Amino acid sequence: MKRLIQLFLLFFIISTAYSQTSIKGKILDKADNKPLTNASVILLNRDSVLRYFNRANEEGRFQIKNIKPGSYIILATYPKFELYSDTIDIKDKDIDLSDIKINSQRNVLEEVIITRRLPITLKGDTIEYDAASFATEKNAKLEDLFRRLPGFTVSGDGNITAQGKTVQKVFIDGEEFFGYDPKIAIRNVRADAVDKVQLYEKKSEEAELSGIDDGVRIQTVNVVLKEKARKGIFGSTEVLGGTKELYAGNLFAAKFNQTERIGITANHNNMGSSNSREGSLRMNNQITGQPLNTSLGANYENQFLKKALKVNANYNYNNSSNKNQSENYNKNILPDNSILERNSKNYNENSARSNGVRSNLSMRLDSTQNIELQANGNWSNNFSFSQSESFTTDAARDSVSSFKEKNESNTSSQSNNFRLNYRKRLKAGSSLNLMVGNSFNESESYSKVNSKTILYKSSDTTDINQNRRINNNGNNFSTSLNFNNRINDAMNLALGYSFNQSKNTSFQESKDSLTNKVDPLYSKNQIDNNTNQGVNVHLSYRKDKFEVNFSNRTFYKNQKLSDSDRDINLSRNFWDNNLNVDANYRISNSKNIRLAYQSSNIIPSFDQLQPLQPQTNPLFQQIGNPNLKRAVNNNISANYNAFSLLKGTNINVNGNFSFVNNPIINKTTVMENSAQISSYENLSGKSNWNGGLNINHMQPLANRRINFNKSANIRYNNSYSYTKFENDQSQGEFLLNNSKNTSFGLGSSLNEQDSEGFDFDLSVNAGLNAQQNSINTQYNATNFEGGASGYIKYFLPKKFNIMTNIYYSYTGPTKLYKKSINQFYTNLELEKKVLKDESLTVSLKAFDLFNTFNNTRRNGSDTNYSESTQQVLTQYFLVGVKWDFNKYLGKSND
The missing domain is CATH 2.170.130.10 (TonB-dependent receptor, plug domain)
Incomplete structure (x- = not known):
């Protein structure tokens, strides 16, 4: 790491040493020859791009150093004074401009500079x-x-x-x-x-x-x-091949003709991506498992009937598969300090093929009427096979349980939806909006499940050999009518009514493969009906620099669920209310502050309410709680943003605070044989809450060639859950666990802006993460996390470029995990630009050059801690050829 830091510093020193040419002078008030302290001096190139910037000192003197030779426009500005402007040629000698005298004049700075190009x-x-x-x-x-x-x-x-x-x-x-x-x-x-x-x-x-x-x-x-870029043909095609029999091919082509846009995209690879990012030096690029991907896409946009009709349609096809294996270690530390440790291995195969269509038509019927139609559809087929085994022991290393399962399934599904929106302008400032929409989905799945569960302490063995058929379908109809009225120049009122009705059926039939008998424990025949209707009110006020929005939605909901297989019949009717207040104040043209408050109800789902649900395996059972009540979520957020046009600095501060009253929390019972029963309960008198603050500050360095970004953030989360351990000797009791997580982080980055000599993007971050639980306090710990990354690109002679991306992250040890996790990799690329327009690129890429990446992952929550690894390919090499083609787009036509 020491050599790496030294290398970064060396690169930084070289990048700022382009030239030693400088200019200096003195800014004076023409009326009395008094110095204009803090006057701005700016150098623009011939395209009016800001290149260098400085301010005058108390004597009115200024100096700008390290200027590259060339022709520039020099601007000298001072509030309420006229703008001084001249052209200047910088060669290889220092220039003394002597005295620059400017006259007082009101309201010149912003207006004159705005006529020039501002970043x-x-x-x-x-x-x-x-x-x-x-x-x-x-x-x-x-x-x-x-x-x-x-x-x-x-x-x-x-x-x-x-x-x-x-x-x-x-x-x-x-x-x-x-x-x-x-x-x-x-x-x-x-x-x-x-x-x-x-x-x-x-x-x-x-x-x-x-x-x-x-x-x-x-x-x-x-x-x-740009106006001239709205007509032309452009795109790129790339072919990659490398070690480990890796390959990828990508194509993108588009034609723009004013309002018409046509685009196609295609990709085929065995590197785990379906979005044309294979071989990108900036990415992590670890290849998980044995992937294979093919994707195709097409997009069409145009306007007809004198731009009254807009059409946007696209199609995408995806075919992907993967094979992978993983290992997982889990440690469950129970309230009585009992420990269950589980080691598991998993092997998975999956494949998915889908076709999707999206379309949007928007038409202006006349000067007062608009209509918009959205229609989408998707069809897919999926196959999956998994084989898993796990072994659980207690603190004395005695066997508790073992579980083995094979699961093979085939699923076909389809979905479609449409939405029609009609808008009618009535009189000045008033309009009527009507929406009608419907969505439908359907899926059918067949699976074979073969599992064996052994409970060693009770000497029980459960064998499951089932054929399962699952059918799910749902239909949702919705409509709304809204009236908007502008009360005056500052106020607007909107009133609306909405109606929604949905019906979803879920059928699961699990038959023993030998006796062909239905097992009710793993079956269901569920019908879910929902009807919602409500009124909406929205009031907005906007004048000068201040804007406030108030909206409230009140719904009456009717929900019913029935299951003939399990004799379940639930029904409920209730009111639901959502409130939103949003205020925005523009302090000045470069400063803005916003405050918002939201209140909404968290309605328990029928999955949380129904007493009995189909089991997934003998070691886990989900039980609902029909007595659950709704919870109330409140969220407060604030944002402050300010930037300086001349200095190029920017600061953004945003924070939020959220709390849930009467929260619905998990309630878990862990049996001595490692089986778990999960349920839910409202927690009265306490709240789940979280808050965070994020600060970002950016400023330019080295005459704006470098962006220096700094950030700080802090987050706090407070939540609750119930846990109980039950065995033959004791039924135990539920203990309330209060989990508190606090994280704090600092980060900074340097980004070079010139694309000359070399580019770089360097970042570093560090932080602390504290995890506390009221149960098992002996494992409460604070650990350090941090990392650094650097992307560096050298522009060499003969159109050669060399790039490297270096990444390092560190996760410190805790009281449970005694070892830290270090993740480090280095990617390297050598490329050669060929052809006169540099449109053809030949490259050689190396990923994880030193084969050092560690793919261990850790997770921890409440009383559960886990660590996992999976099959990952990190080190490989690629040779690539890429062609960027461009006909007229963005070019001046001869």
């Missing part, structure tokens, strides 16, 4: 990034651009985080592209085709259609393409 601007609640202000490599993709944006992080597998929140939606010009997998867009749309990137919090689809705010906010990114 970040705030438009209402939307943060907008200018793509051209963040340099990327040639042929870079959208995810590479995201990694350049302040406040954005992109994981190796394509998950995006912005301002500390997970991004759930990515739009291209306001529309979904390959809606079933938004990662397809960020991995394939070219960065040089992008004009702007907009970040905002979107309301849920339900809230947007109905006009009733449900309090749900979705972190969303909208990518605005």
Whole structure:
């Protein structure tokens, strides 16, 4: 690790040593020659991209060092003074600009700079990034651009985080592209085709259609393409082959023609992925088991009838399989300090084949009417085979029980749904929204189960040899009618009614394979009927910098469940209420604060209520509690965001606190023979609650070539559960366990922004995790967790590049686990760009170069602790060829 840190420092020093050229000068008030302290001095390149920045000292003097030779635009700004602007050529000599005198003038700074290209601007609640202000490599993709944006992080597998929140939606010009997998867009749309990137919090689809705010906010990114990038053909194809008989082939192609978008994607590999990420140096890349994957996808979007009709349709096909084996060690420490230890081995085979269709049609009937239709369908077939065995002993190492099982099943399923939305604008500020929808699902499964359970202390043996047939189907119909009315320029009122009816049947017939008799313990014939109807009220107020939303949903619910096999007949009627209050205050154009409160009921499911459920095996039984009452969940959240346009700094603070009154908690009985009986109970007088705080701060370094991100977070969780140990001598009693978990972490990262010389993305994190239980307090412990990673890319002569990704994580020992877990791997790649436009890349990749990765996993909760390993391939080598093709997209046409 010491050499690794030294290497990172060496890379950092080299990257900041491009040149020693500097400029200096003095900023003065033209009226009286007084120095303008803290005046801003900015250097832009000819494309108006901000490259260097500094401020004047108390004497008005400034100096900018380490400037690369070239032609620049220099700006000198001071609040309420005019803007000084000039062109300057930087060569290999230092420049003294002497005195720069500017006149006083009101309201110049923001307005003048906005006429030039700013890297970040705030438009209402939307943060907008200018793509051209963040340099990327040639042929870079959208995810590479995201990694350049302040406040954005992109994981190796394509998950995006912005301002500390997970991004759930990515739009291209306001529309979904390959809606079933938004990662397809960020991995394939070219960065040089992008004009702007907009970040905002979107309301849920339900809230947007109905006009009733449900309090749900979705972190969303909208990518605005350049006008010339809305027409062209682009894509990529890649072939990989390597050791261990590994291979992968990927294809993506798209055609854009203003409103028309056509895209296809295909992938085939035996490396465990179905999303074109095989061979990505940034990923973990451990191959689990023996996978095989094939996927195909197609997407079509267009607008017709003078853009009155919008069509979006896509199809996807997936065929995947895997074989794997694992080992697991579990330690159950019971309330009387009895210990049950279980060692198990598992072997699994599975395969799945599915076809899916999604479509969306939106039509503007006239200037006051819109209609939208969504229709989706999915068909799948699945096969699975598992073979497992486990052996349980007590603290004296005496045998308690053993379990062996083989399970083979075939399942076919289908589902479809449609949703029709009609919107009518009545008068100015008023509208009517009508929704009608229906969803249907059906599945059929056949399985063979063969198991043997031995209870050693009672000398009991249970053999199960069954053929099981399972049929499930469900139908759900829903409709709603909502009226929206703008009371005045600041206030809006929405009223609505909704109705929902569903029927679900679940049939399971388990027959002994020898006698052909039905075993009622493993069978059921269940019918579940639900009817919900309610009213919605939403009131919003928005004026100047302040916005507040209030919404309330009140439902009357009727639920019935019957099971003729087990003589179960449950019925209940009750009121359910959900409240949401959301307030947003824009302190200034660069500062924003938001507060939200939500209250909702947690309704016990029929699975939790019904007294007896089909058993899964002789060692586990689930029993419901018909006396369960609803629990109430309350959640409070707050968010503060601020950034400086000139400094390029950003700070985001978000926190939440949630507590559940009258919570429904688990109630577990552990028998002496290791069998478990699980149930549920309301806990009165106490609350399950949790809270967290997350702080992120970003600032640029080295004249904005480097982003320096810092973060801190703390989380606390407090929960309860009941546990009882029962044997022949004692029935025992339920003990209430209070589990408390506290975690604290710090992290920082450095991200180079130039794509010249070399790129790097370095991160380090460290934290503490404390686990406490009121039962078995002797195992309460605090352990240290931390890690570091580094992605470094060198741009060598002759279009050669070399990249490495180094990862290390550490999980410290606890009182139960005496050994720490160290996970370390190094990935390395050498690539050569060929052809004049660098569109063809040949690469050689090595993963887990030193074969050091440890795949041990640990879990702990309440009185159970486990440790597992599975079959994983870590070290392998790949040779690849990739071609990025692009015809006209983002280019100037000759």
